[in-house]
Amino acid sequence: MPEIWLVLGMCAVILVPFLKRTSVALPTGAALAALFFALAATTYTLVGDSGGTAVLGTLTIDPFSQFVKLIVILFAILVIAQWIITTRGQTAAGDTPDFLCLLLGAALGMSLMSSASNLLMIFVAMESASYPSYALAGFRKRHRIGTEGSLKYVVFGSAASAIMVYGMSLVYGMTGTLNLSDIASQIAGLSHTSSAVTGTTPALAAIGLLLIFAGVAFKLSAVPMHFWCPDVFQGAPFEVTTFLSVASKGAAVALLVRLLFTLGAASPVNSGLFTGVGVGVAILGAATATWGNLVALHQTNIKRLLAYSSISHAGYMIMACSLIALAPNTATAHTAITAVLFYLVVYMFMNLGAFTVGAAIAAQQNTEDIREYAGMSKRSPILAALMTVFLLSLFGMPGLGGFMGKVFLMQAMSDAGPAGFVLIAVLLINTLLSLAYYVKPAYYMYFTADKESRPTIFPSPAALLMLFVCAAALFWTGLLANKANSFAGAHAVLMQPANAAAAAPTLINGLPTVAVPIVDRHD
Amino acid sequence: MLTKRNAIGILIGVELVLNAAAVNFVAFNHYVWGGADGHGIGGLVFAMFIIVLAAAEAAIALAIILNFYNNFSSVDVERADQMKG
């Protein structure tokens, strides 16, 4: 259970100032130690592949959840490293424990999101991932744009979560359970028994499900609910933007996969409701990818550009998730989940690299405007070259990880019949569209002269090391993709809901039947 | 919730929606399980967690609104228009 280590880390980080006030090294060390212990705990449980439940059956521990946790925790470590290397100078020493505690809290919520299999746990996990994110987005207290971003985030986010909880209450009322797999079998039953028999209304259950998906779509920044994403990303400090762009969306994708998988496992083949859900998710993904790419075309702020890019990448992953519902058999679903996991790993390194270059440039030149990257190839050839690698990987240049990620997505789509080919067409068109804005920073860096003769930028050795690691990971996943993909495939295994029910036989109503004296004993 | 311009007003609206969900949970818990002794406390537990998380949410949102007020001297969400596009 890596989550326990994260909780202990949160406590340790805010306890160390009692030993030595305004120390930066102590809380950072405590946070990193906690994250490494959590990482070790995750890899330890990664070995077994049977799957089980924890915390009264509300958490499902299976290879899939452990893999996502591995990504989230590893990414938290990398983000702290990025923060130390590039932008730590902008954080007041007294704020270090606050920052690290919030980061660990967000990582905790995201880990829980990846294995939540009960409506209550989904709610708690999503909120405990969101609240620290709201605070992190506004971490620069006197920064007007940061404040504005965090206000938008908290207003949209709390509205979305309130709507989601209302949907959960409807689903609970119509199915009488909080357990996801029980809900799935109830809903599968609802769609082909008459409502008079069960005394419930399928329409209300469907509305409830829709509202739950809306809450997840907010975390994914899927298209009708994406407005917060660019503003939050622009306003937040670089390390927070980096963290939110990958970990937050990765956890939301994991939750979407688990929702669809659990719904699918209980549904009869070709059930109308479930296909409808799949088509809806596919349209959501296609709209998200297209809209993100179209709006990214005229962005000039590097954070905003990468924010819209992250919206479109979330769209690609949502499209792949829809295959779980659209696929004719479980093998295709497995291919789709594998592709999503592989994409997530690649996406982590691409985004980390691109944001780190942006942060390194911003730290020395104090600009986020890509037009001011002019002449970067002369002023800092290494940074210019690395940025180009990351952007080309985000576009999908053959030989780099991003290309193989898209290839695996398309491979999964091609197994899914005519609907899959529509998705492939959408993905290809979007990839071409995205080239137009991914080459923009590279164009300014290589083909425009610097008119204002800005100073040369010297990235620190640690920053270079980190960037080279990211680039190496991209080349490795690009050239030896099959190895990485089979690793992802081994972990794209979700526990079958039948096992879940067997593993926790005492579950009634989604929570165990402890002998609780709700009716007071007057003794 | 959707028509308010005052950030505090929006927050109050959100809390109302959350409370609506909590009341739903308690009511549905009664209708699904009919007060069976010791069984079916899922809805009640969920309502409890809604109360707790709503409080946490209010705390964070108020802190952020306060910070917004310090920077913009207003809690009108229409003032949050520095970023566009």
Added chain:
Amino acid sequence: MDSLVSIAIFVGFGMGFVLLNLLVGKLVRPSIPNSEKSAIYECGEPTIGSSWVQFDLRFYIVALFYLVFDVEVALIYPWAVVFRDFPLPAVVLGAPFIGILVIGYAYEWYTGSLDWVRSSINTSVKGTAGIDMASLARRDPGALEEEASIVRAGH
């Protein structure tokens, strides 16, 4: 349905009783208004200004702590009811919950977030954004120096 009817009768009777007494009072009492009687009464002091002023933002901290510990009671109550004999496992289960709250509380206290912000520098706390300057002065001495240097440069 029976319970609904009895609740309705209860509510109706309660409201009716109050309204009836008010009505009787209105009919019976003499009406001799004068300026001294119709003035607003507040603790014997003459009132100043409208009562619709913005509440001092510093009370936010108090409200927040009330909220946190109020909700804590809401969570502890079922725990206490279930384990009414307080066996050892119950205490072990409950301790981390309270412990984490105490750690957070201690941290806030230690870092000075709970100190009552005194009005400082040249800003009256009743000013538009008074808390900004005051909390800055306490939290971020660097920013204070920045302000001071701007003032110096001005002179």
